[in-house]
Structure formats: structure tokens, C-alpha cells
Amino acid sequence: MRTTILYSPGDVRFEARDEPKILAPTDAILRLSATCVCGSDLWPYRGLQPVTQPQAMGHEYCGIVEEVGSAVKTVKPGQFVVGSFCISDNTCPICKAGYPSSCIHREFMTGAQAPMARVPLADGTLVATRELPSDDLIPGLLATSDVFGTGWFAADAANVRPGMTVAVVGDGAVGLCAVLSAKQMGAERIIAMSRHETRQRIARDFGATDIVTERGADGIARIKELTKGLGADAVLECVGTQESMQQALGATRPGGYVSFVGVPHGVQLDGQGLFFAQVHLHGGPAPVRRYLPELIDLVLERKVDPGKVFDLLLPLDQVAEAYRAMDERRAIKTLLRP
Amino acid sequence: MRTTILYSPGDVRFEARDEPKILAPTDAILRLSATCVCGSDLWPYRGLQPVTQPQAMGHEYCGIVEEVGSAVKTVKPGQFVVGSFCISDNTCPICKAGYPSSCIHREFMTGAQAPMARVPLADGTLVATRELPSDDLIPGLLATSDVFGTGWFAADAANVRPGMTVAVVGDGAVGLCAVLSAKQMGAERIIAMSRHETRQRIARDFGATDIVTERGADGIARIKELTKGLGADAVLECVGTQESMQQALGATRPGGYVSFVGVPHGVQLDGQGLFFAQVHLHGGPAPVRRYLPELIDLVLERKVDPGKVFDLLLPLDQVAEAYRAMDERRAIKTLLRP
Numbered sequence: 001m002r003t004t005i006l007y008s009p010g011d012v013r014f015e016a017r018d019e020p021k022i023l024a025p026t027d028a029i030l031r032l033s034a035t036c037v038c039g040s041d042l043w044p045y046r047g048l049q050p051v052t053q054p055q056a057m058g059h060e061y062c063g064i065v066e067e068v069g070s071a072v073k074t075v076k077p078g079q080f081v082v083g084s085f086c087i088s089d090n091t092c093p094i095c096k097a098g099y100p101s102s103c104i105h106r107e108f109m110t111g112a113q114a115p116m117a118r119v120p121l122a123d124g125t126l127v128a129t130r131e132l133p134s135d136d137l138i139p140g141l142l143a144t145s146d147v148f149g150t151g152w153f154a155a156d157a158a159n160v161r162p163g164m165t166v167a168v169v170g171d172g173a174v175g176l177c178a179v180l181s182a183k184q185m186g187a188e189r190i191i192a193m194s195r196h197e198t199r200q201r202i203a204r205d206f207g208a209t210d211i212v213t214e215r216g217a218d219g220i221a222r223i224k225e226l227t228k229g230l231g232a233d234a235v236l237e238c239v240g241t242q243e244s245m246q247q248a249l250g251a252t253r254p255g256g257y258v259s260f261v262g263v264p265h266g267v268q269l270d271g272q273g274l275f276f277a278q279v280h281l282h283g284g285p286a287p288v289r290r291y292l293p294e295l296i297d298l299v300l301e302r303k304v305d306p307g308k309v310f311d312l313l314l315p316l317d318q319v320a321e322a323y324r325a326m327d328e329r330r331a332i333k334t335l336l337r338p
Numbered sequence: 339m340r341t342t343i344l345y346s347p348g349d350v351r352f353e354a355r356d357e358p359k360i361l362a363p364t365d366a367i368l369r370l371s372a373t374c375v376c377g378s379d380l381w382p383y384r385g386l387q388p389v390t391q392p393q394a395m396g397h398e399y400c401g402i403v404e405e406v407g408s409a410v411k412t413v414k415p416g417q418f419v420v421g422s423f424c425i426s427d428n429t430c431p432i433c434k435a436g437y438p439s440s441c442i443h444r445e446f447m448t449g450a451q452a453p454m455a456r457v458p459l460a461d462g463t464l465v466a467t468r469e470l471p472s473d474d475l476i477p478g479l480l481a482t483s484d485v486f487g488t489g490w491f492a493a494d495a496a497n498v499r500p501g502m503t504v505a506v507v508g509d510g511a512v513g514l515c516a517v518l519s520a521k522q523m524g525a526e527r528i529i530a531m532s533r534h535e536t537r538q539r540i541a542r543d544f545g546a547t548d549i550v551t552e553r554g555a556d557g558i559a560r561i562k563e564l565t566k567g568l569g570a571d572a573v574l575e576c577v578g579t580q581e582s583m584q585q586a587l588g589a590t591r592p593g594g595y596v597s598f599v600g601v602p603h604g605v606q607l608d609g610q611g612l613f614f615a616q617v618h619l620h621g622g623p624a625p626v627r628r629y630l631p632e633l634i635d636l637v638l639e640r641k642v643d644p645g646k647v648f649d650l651l652l653p654l655d656q657v658a659e660a661y662r663a664m665d666e667r668r669a670i671k672t673l674l675r676p
Contacts, residue, residue, distance in 0.1 A: 093568055094592050102592030102616045104568075230431055230442075245609060254432050254440030254622070264609030271583060271605025275598065275622050278440045284592070284616030 004113035009047030020118035025071035028122035032063035058113030084288035090124030100289040115338035139307025148306035149288030151177025157259035158234035162186030170238030183207025342451035347385030358456035363409035366460035370401035396451030422626035428462030438627040453676035477645025486644035487626030489515025495597035496572035500524030508576030521545025
């Protein structure tokens with residue numbers, strides 16, 4: 001088979017490799033129905049994160065189980081499954097406490113921009129659907145694997161509750177899914193920060209009631225203006241830069257909630273500023289496995305369609321173009337089908 | 339009357355000043371039953387916070403109402419009252435959301451190391467008892483004004499719940515009160531980090547089940563050892579230094595809670611470290627006014643005695659010695675009686 005390898009910033013190749021094999025009795029091998037490029041894949045692609053050796057890319061996936069190791073009990077060949085981008089045993093005390101993304105046996109999924117992939121700790125990582133989903137649901141189901149699960153965590157970690165005013169920093173796929181999630185959790189007012197018309201349209205479609213195009217101090221001032229000078233009850237930071245984090249902290253009312261769900265790059269927080277902002281702060285790699293059963297059901301029952309974040313569909317062998325389109329912001333998110 | 343003025347680091351004087359007067363119709367004038375020196379007073383006293391002009395010191399207080407402004411409705415002359423170190427209106431949306439310490443009209447109390455003090459926004463700041471308390475309850479009631487209220491916030495902000503394992507960083511009066519608060523909230527195991535025998539004794543008396551004397555990486559390792567390698571469910575940071583914050587973050591399990599209640603001095607947090615620690619972080623000036631009615635009752639009903647943190651009692655005119663004793667760690671906290 002051929003698979004996606006990042007050699008150095010900007011150099012993505014689709015190259016021949018052996019098909020994955022069961023290495024541990026807890027592994028599963030999947031034949032992927034779809035995969036995609038993640039915003040976080042752009043960090044090394046853009047050289048903002050070092051690439052020390054060729055890397056097999058891809059951590060978002062869903063598909064049909066091809067083979068399982070001898071210890072796997074909850075999924076079997078022929079089933080359709082979605083898995084988290086974080087591998088977890090789902091039985092350790094940290095998983096039990098709701099944080100499979102910090103499982104004591106955590107690994108990060110790799111090599112999913114390929115026709116087939118090996119998933120370690122299959123029982124703890126994968127969730128099977130009762131029947132094979134219809135093809136038009138594949139994008140939505142794929143989204144639960146990372147961006148929808150991460151947007152959901154952004155809303156959950158910021159304690160979004162019915163009636164709240166919520167602001168979302170970031171109009172990438174995760175930010176848009178955070179809007180969708182806040183809406184599902186009953187937010188009354190959802191302020192999306194976005195300058196891009198296509199993204200604004202999806203944000204509104206997902207439930208945003210207000211769009212703020214300003215950034216920095218102006219962005220904060222605009223959100224305060226929309227919230228009687230106080231700031232939003234919850235701000236969901238879905239980017240991971242110093243600017244986006246400052247934006248989020250500055251736009252939250254005292255006692256409010258800030259979540260951050262993109263890996264921070266070069267972010268430093270001043271303790272005293274955080275103290276007097278008096279916000280609740282929670283973030284990290286999204287515990288997607290915890291949410292998967294609920295999110296898969298929402299998609300299967302067609303209550304939400306997070307698959308709308310995929311605005312470019314390409315065959316897998318055009319993966320290099322998928323990266324380029326996202327890097328140049330021609331696409332929000334590219335769906336790849338083997 | 340004479341009152342406490344800090345002229346420069348180490349230079350505390352007890353000097354003649356006019357008695358306070360009603361300046362606004364929302365003010366109250368109190369004749370103080372007791373006051374004290376706060377750990378936070380030591381920052382400027384030690385020169386770790388600039389002293390640009392002579393400062394009237396003291397923000398912890400309880401006493402008898404002497405006079406009220408024409409707009410004051412909830413307290414009246416002759417009543418015994420306790421007030422928060424943060425002045426608040428207790429009616430604004432931030433107060434209503436539970437954060438009077440970030441009230442839109444917030445001021446910080448000053449000038450309470452004196453026989454009399456003016457309290458602005460008396461209705462929003464003070465809580466009166468039904469009758470005059472007996473004299474032996476004064477230290478406990480005074481503690482609710484700041485250190486007990488702040489320790490309570492440390493436990494509340496770290497979401498302490500029955501059955502949890504809680505660690506407390508800092509063995510000052512606030513840290514000890516945080517132990518007491520965690521115990522009241524049902525923590526099963528309370529690990530106090532302390533190297534001082536007197537403080538360890540009070541910590542145990544307040545409910546600590548374990549004492550950890552190690553600091554830094556060793557302190558973190560010891561707490562992990564006590565918690566099956568995972569870290570505590572909640573860590574209450576009651577100091578405000580880079581070291582204490584790192585201690586707290588390192589000793590918390592993923593998905594756990596870190597509170598920080600001392601004004602951070604020189605603290606910088608790395609965003610990526612915080613992301614992968616995956617803790618909940620919440621802190622700030624304690625919303626003492628929210629807790630006062632409950633804490634005053636706990637003291638009046640003799641269910642707790644946070645007054646035990648006062649291990650040195652001096653007449654108010656020896657306030658300079660009160661500072662010295664705390665600076666030299668000869669006293670945990672000094673009670674001053676006019």
C-alpha cells in the first residue's frame with residue numbers, strides 16, 4: 001500500500017510501505033473508509049515544529065475492522081469503528097476519571113493517512129457502530145475522531161450550560177465544531193471570531209449568533225461591548241498561539257471559563273494576570289474516547305453534521321495537495337478517501 | 339487614634355492619624371475587635387513589592403459598627419460584623435455569579451491595622467452576627483475575613499469533594515485553613531506539605547492525614563508515591579511563587595484540579611506544560627463575601643476553629659513586632675487587639 005510521509009516542512013510524499021500487521025494481541029488493523037489532514041499536522045508542515053526524521057502522518061480515522069489481535073474483545077472484523085486520535089486502555093484510573101487522552105498507557109495515533117492502519121489498545125480506543133453507516137455519514141463520523149470530539153471538549157471544559165454567552169476563538173474545523181458543541185449544550189449566545197466568509201457561514205449554520213471580525217485588543221473590546229462590559233461566560237480557545245490565548249483570557253468575565261484545546265505553541269501565561277482575571281482554565285488533548293459513543297449517536301441520528309467542516313474532498317493519493325490547500329487556507333479541512 | 343503605616347520595606351510605624359469618617363453614604367465606620375497581619379503584607383514589608391509612598395496597612399477585620407452612612411440598610415450601629423478584604427457591592431452581575439472579589443466596584447480594604455476603620459460599600463461587604471459573639475470566638479471570626487475565607491476558596495476552587503485525595507502546598511495561615519476547609523468538604527486524604535513542626539501539628543489538628551517535607555521534584559515524587567503514581571485529585575497552592583506553582587501542577591493527576599489563592603509573584607506558566615498536565619486551574623482573590631455567612635456560622639457553632647492559626651497575640655501598638663515575628667517565621671500569624 002501507499003501511505004503519507006512528511007520528510008521535512010512542506011515535503012509530503014505518498015509512498016509505498018508494507019501493510020500494517022498485528023504487533024500486540026491488543027491491536028486491531030483497520031481498512032479506512034476515510035481520513036483527513038488535521039490543523040495540528042500543519043505545525044510540522046510549516047516548520048513550526050521540528051521534523052527530525054520522516055514521519056508517518058495521520059491520526060483521524062474510521063473504517064472497517066480487518067483483523068484483531070487475540071486479546072481484543074469489543075470489536076471484531078467486519079465492524080465499522082471510529083477511534084480517538086489518542087490511544088488509551090480505557091480502564092486505568094485516569095481513563096476512569098474521564099481523561100483517556102492522558103491514559104497511563106497513552107500513545108498518539110499515527111499513520112492514518114493511509115488505506116490501512118494499525119490501532120493499538122483497540123478495546124480502549126475504538127467504538128463500533130451497530131451497523132455499517134450509510135456513506136453520506138462518513139464525513140461526520142470521521143469528524144468525531146478528532147475535530148468534533150475536540151470541539152466538544154472545548155465546550156465541555158469551559159463548562160458550557162444552557163443560557164450562557166460563549167465566545168469561540170478560532171474558525172478552523174475545531175473552532176467551528178466548538179460552536180456546534182456549544183449550541184448542542186444549550187448556549188444562548190455564541191460569538192464566533194472569524195474574518196473568513198466561508199467559515200462565518202458554517203459558524204452561523206452551526207449555531208453562532210454573532211460574528212466578531214476584530215482581533216487583539218479590539219476583539220476583546222468588541223466582545224465586552226456585546227456582553228455589557230463584562231466578558232463572555234465561557235471562551236473556547238481553539239488555536240494555540242499566544243495571541244489567541246490572550247484573546248480568550250481577556251474576553252472572559254471574572255469567574256468565567258476558558259478552555260484551550262489546540263497544542264499551545266510558544267504560549268506563556270503570566271501568573272498574576274491569570275490570578276486577577278479570575279477565570280477557570282482547563283485544556284489539553286481532548287478526551288475524545290469518553291465522548292465518542294454520544295457523538296457517534298448524534299451523527300448517526302442526523303442531529304448534527306460536523307462533516308460540514310470538510311470543504312475539500314480528495315482521493316488519498318492527492319494528500320500533498322490536501323496539505324497545500326489547508327496551508328494556504330483554500331480549504332478548512334480536507335477529507336481523503338482511499 | 340494611632341494606625342499602622344508602612345513607610346518602606348521593614349519600616350512599620352504606629353502613628354497618629356484622624357479617626358475615619360463617613361465619606362460616602364454607603365460607608366460604615368467600625369470599632370475593631372481585632373485585626374492582624376497578613377502573609378500578603380509581607381510582600382511589601384520584604385521589599386518584594388514596591389512601596390512608593392507610605393501605606394496604611396491592614397485588610398482583615400471584625401468589630402462593632404460605630405456609624406453608618408445614610409444609604410446603608412443591612413448593618414446598624416452596635417452590631418458585630420465581619421467583612422471581606424475585598425470591598426464589593428454584592429449586587430453586580432459578577433457578584434451575582436459568585437465573584438464579589440472581582441466586583442465591578444471592587445476596592446481592596448486598607449487601614450484595618452487600627453482601632454477604627456472605614457468600610458466602603460458596607461451593605462455589600464459586611465455580614466452582621468445575630469448577637470455579640472463571646473470573646474473567645476473573635477480570633478476564629480477574624481480569620482473568616484481573609485485566611486479562612488481564602489483557604490475555603492482554595493478548596494472550593496479545586497473542586498474538593500468527599501473521598502478525594504487533596505494536597506496543600508504552603509503551611510502558612512492560608513494553607514492551614516485550606517487543610518481545614520478540605521476536611522470540612524469531605525476530603526478523605528489530605529497531604530500537607532510542611533517542614534515546620536508547629537505548623538505540621540496544626541495541619542494534623544485541622545485534618546491532614548499525611549505530611550510531606552520534601553520540596554521541588556522530590557516533593558512531587560513523594561506525592562506521586564502516596565497516590566499510586568498518579569498525583570492528587572486536587573492540589574491547593576497557597577503560596578504564590580514559581581516553585582509552589584510548579585509543585586502544585588506537578589503533583590496533580592491529569593483531569594485533577596489546581597487552585598491558587600496567593601497573589602503570584604514572578605510566576606510564569608508554560609502553555610504546553612499546562613496543556614499536557616491537563617489539570618483544571620482556578621484562582622484569584624478569594625470571593626470571601628460569598629462564603630462569609632456559612633463560615634461565620636461554622637465558627638459560631640464551634641464546628642471549626644480557624645483562630646488556631648493565630649499563635650502570637652499582641653496589643654495593636656506592638657504591630658511592628660507583629661511584622662517582625664512573621665517575617666522571621668517566629669509566628670504563623672499575629673493577632674492584634676486594639
